[in-house]
Amino acid sequence: MVDRADAASPVWAPAVRNAAPRDLCTDCGISRSSEPKRCGQACQFIKPDYPALETRVHGRTRDMKRPDELLFGPFQRMVRASLLHPREGAQWTGIATRIGEILLESGTVDAVLTMAPDPNDKWKPVPVLVTTAQGMAQCRGMRMGYAPLLALLEPARARGFKRLAVIGIPCQVYALRSLEAKLGFERLYVVGTPCSDNTTTANFHTFLELLSDTPDTITYLEFRADYHVELRFSDGRVKEIPFLQLPISKLPADFFPMTCRTCVDYTNVLADITVGYMGGQGEQWLLVRNQRGEELLRLLGDEVRISEPGSTGKRARPVKGFLKNVELAAGGLPIRSMPNWLRPLVSWLMPKIGPRGLEFARTRVEMKAVETVIHLRRQYPQRIKNMVPAHVWAMVKPYGIEPNSGELPET
Numbered sequence: 001m002v003d004r005a006d007a008a009s010p011v012w013a014p015a016v017r018n019a020a021p022r023d024l025c026t027d028c029g030i031s032r033s034s035e036p037k038r039c040g041q042a043c044q045f046i047k048p049d050y051p052a053l054e055t056r057v058h059g060r061t062r063d064m065k066r067p068d069e070l071l072f073g074p075f076q077r078m079v080r081a082s083l084l085h086p087r088e089g090a091q092w093t094g095i096a097t098r099i100g101e102i103l104l105e106s107g108t109v110d111a112v113l114t115m116a117p118d119p120n121d122k123w124k125p126v127p128v129l130v131t132t133a134q135g136m137a138q139c140r141g142m143r144m145g146y147a148p149l150l151a152l153l154e155p156a157r158a159r160g161f162k163r164l165a166v167i168g169i170p171c172q173v174y175a176l177r178s179l180e181a182k183l184g185f186e187r188l189y190v191v192g193t194p195c196s197d198n199t200t201t202a203n204f205h206t207f208l209e210l211l212s213d214t215p216d217t218i219t220y221l222e223f224r225a226d227y228h229v230e231l232r233f234s235d236g237r238v239k240e241i242p243f244l245q246l247p248i249s250k251l252p253a254d255f256f257p258m259t260c261r262t263c264v265d266y267t268n269v270l271a272d273i274t275v276g277y278m279g280g281q282g283e284q285w286l287l288v289r290n291q292r293g294e295e296l297l298r299l300l301g302d303e304v305r306i307s308e309p310g311s312t313g314k315r316a317r318p319v320k321g322f323l324k325n326v327e328l329a330a331g332g333l334p335i336r337s338m339p340n341w342l343r344p345l346v347s348w349l350m351p352k353i354g355p356r357g358l359e360f361a362r363t364r365v366e367m368k369a370v371e372t373v374i375h376l377r378r379q380y381p382q383r384i385k386n387m388v389p390a391h392v393w394a395m396v397k398p399y400g401i402e403p404n405s406g407e408l409p410e411t
Contacts, residue, residue, distance in 0.1 A: 007159065010135035011116060013128045016151035024380075026198065026259050028172045029127065029148030030179070042175035045259055047386040050269065053177050057270050058290045062391060068358070070391055071365045073269025075287040076294065078358075079306040082283045089140040091222060092284045095304065096167055096191050096275045097140050101133040102299045103165050109189060110161040114139050114168070115147055122219075123208075124201040127152050129161070139167075142221065145201030150175055153183060163187040169195035170265040177270045189292060192271025194278060197260045207255075210247040212239070225278055225360050261375045264392050266368050267361075272296060278361035279309045285361065313355035315363035316398075322367045323399055326374050369395040385409050 006012070020031035024045040031039050040046060051061040054074055062069040069075065087094030100112040111129045116139045118124035125143030129152055130136055149172045156164055164185050166176060173192050180188060199207075208215035211231060220232035229246060231239040268274045273293035279285035286306075288294055297304075355363045369392050376384040384407050393403055 010132035011128050011130050011138050013126050014155045016148055024259050026171045027146040027148050028175045029150030030175050032148045032151040033154055042178040044171055044174040050389050053270055057177055070394055071362050072267045075289045077288050078309055079286050080280050080283045080309045081286050081304050081306045083304055091142045095284050097136050099191055099296050100165055101136045104133040109163045109165045112165045113152055115143050123204055129156055144204040165189040167191045169193055170268045173268055173270050190271045192268030192274045194267050194276035197256045199255055203255050210250055262372045264372055266365050278364055279358045281310055281357045309358050311358035313359045315355045315359055318363055319366045323370045326371050366395055370399055373401055
């Protein structure tokens with residue numbers, strides 16, 4: 001691996017300032033910039049304005065009458081996709097990484113701002129600026145933990161980069177879009193990945209230790225849409241664990257921070273294109289949100305196979321069950337009251353009769369919406385009127401959750 005502290009390297013990880021202390025913070029990097037007070041404008045956990053930013057980025061806000069825009073945000077089309085030649089080390093087939101490579105190969109951008117593994121910990125994310133297509137190979141795969149991606153916006157400008165691509169998670173992309181007009185880049189491409197539950201890298205290592213006797217040999221972990229977690233090991237072994245048999249009850253109550261339990265943007269609605277998996281049924285799921293997103297998908301040409309997403313099953317019952325568990329959890333992780341003897345049977349049934357494809361994605365988005373309202377009411381009731389957008393209230397209404405007095409913004 002190149003010396004990523006060297007500005008001449010194709011993968012550059014310059015040092016950043018210490019983070020300013022913030023409540024409900026995922027360390028997107030703005031607090032580490034020369035103007036940390038911009039957090040007040042940029043943070044999605046203070047007073048997000050999705051209609052304004054959706055209109056600015058996509059030319060319109062979400063159409064509540066169009067199927068799925070209430071849940072997934074504005075999009076022009078959704079497709080199921082896979083690279084015909086998957087990239088080694090990629091989390092799925094490597095679509096996001098390949099887009100970055102082509103943007104650099106063609107000279108469309110000067111650099112790609114994304115994450116790479118820490119040299120001393122393959123699971124820890126480190127923000128980097130990549131300046132050659134070959135450098136993108138170091139950024140393949142999943143990391144777990146907080147990483148101040150946007151702290152590198154100022155170093156990028158200082159290097160003279162005027163055209164930038166950013167690959168980031170929703171809280172990073174929201175802050176980026178909030179400040180975009182003031183950043184001074186001539187062109188900005190945003191590839192978003194879905195996110196709902198992050199944790200610290202140290203916590204993630206604890207989770208790995210619960211999954212295997214040899215956690216240091218795990219090279220890959222993925223929560224799949226078929227209700228299984230897939231582990232791969234350095235010796236070639238593959239292990240699949242049904243969701244219901246994960247050791248969730250052994251995790252500390254604060255394993256997932258309050259930010260992630262109150263996030264209202266699972267699908268990264270302010271990206272030009274969202275590259276995820278939830279609606280992919282074993283492939284990747286792309287939401288092309290605007291013309292720039294179409295441009296990014298066209299870059300892949302005949303390297304990518306696309307088809308229409310499928311959808312089967314019904315989400316109402318799983319979401320209601322999740323709602324009940326969150327309410328009973330008393331502020332910790334959702335409890336699992338199912339007896340152990342029944343778990344293998346239900347784990348076998350879920351991939352066959354549970355929500356799949358787009359219905360699986362709808363299920364997860366609605367689960368996040370009800371979780372947000374419940375946790376804010378319990379922990380931060382004074383913030384709920386500013387943190388919960390109108391479209392989230394529309395999502396939770398079918399489950400008997402409506403705003404109480406004082407929970408809507410003052411008009």
